[in-house]
Amino acid sequence: MAMNHATALKVGLGLLGMCLFGYLMGPPLYWHFMEGLAAQPHLQYLLTLPLTEQCFLCRTFDGRTEALESQLRANMALLEAKKIASQYQKEADKCNSGMETCEEAREKAEAALAAQKRLTAMWELRARQKGWREGVAKSHTHEQVNVQTA
Numbered sequence: 001m002a003m004n005h006a007t008a009l010k011v012g013l014g015l016l017g018m019c020l021f022g023y024l025m026g027p028p029l030y031w032h033f034m035e036g037l038a039a040q041p042h043l044q045y046l047l048t049l050p051l052t053e054q055c056f057l058c059r060t061f062d063g064r065t066e067a068l069e070s071q072l073r074a075n076m077a078l079l080e081a082k083k084i085a086s087q088y089q090k091e092a093d094k095c096n097s098g099m100e101t102c103e104e105a106r107e108k109a110e111a112a113l114a115a116q117k118r119l120t121a122m123w124e125l126r127a128r129q130k131g132w133r134e135g136v137a138k139s140h141t142h143e144q145v146n147v148q149t150a
Helices: 002-039 039-049 051-130 142-147
Strands: none
Touching: none
């Protein structure tokens, strides 16, 4: 009888411990579980249906899930393509900007060359008016020596 009494006491204490654990941990676990269900409205709906309807809806839901996953993959591929296209567009814009800068520099260089040619032509005209001929070059220092001796 002492053995049965000790066993009954252990079972009673174990049962009391489980009840106490359920009493303390039950409400937080329940609310945590319900918040998880609230985030998944289709699961909450499934829990309120009879088992036969749940099986039917699960098969239907699996088909929809595959369609949604396929749509998600397509959307992700589209976003990736848009991202790559945006990167290429940025590179093209940089290239166009560089080309415009080079074109502007070329136009400025052409304008400077044209101005230099005009200036050279003006000086050549003045030199011809003063007697300069192409191919005949006198030393400037030789002319100064002649001027000083005279």
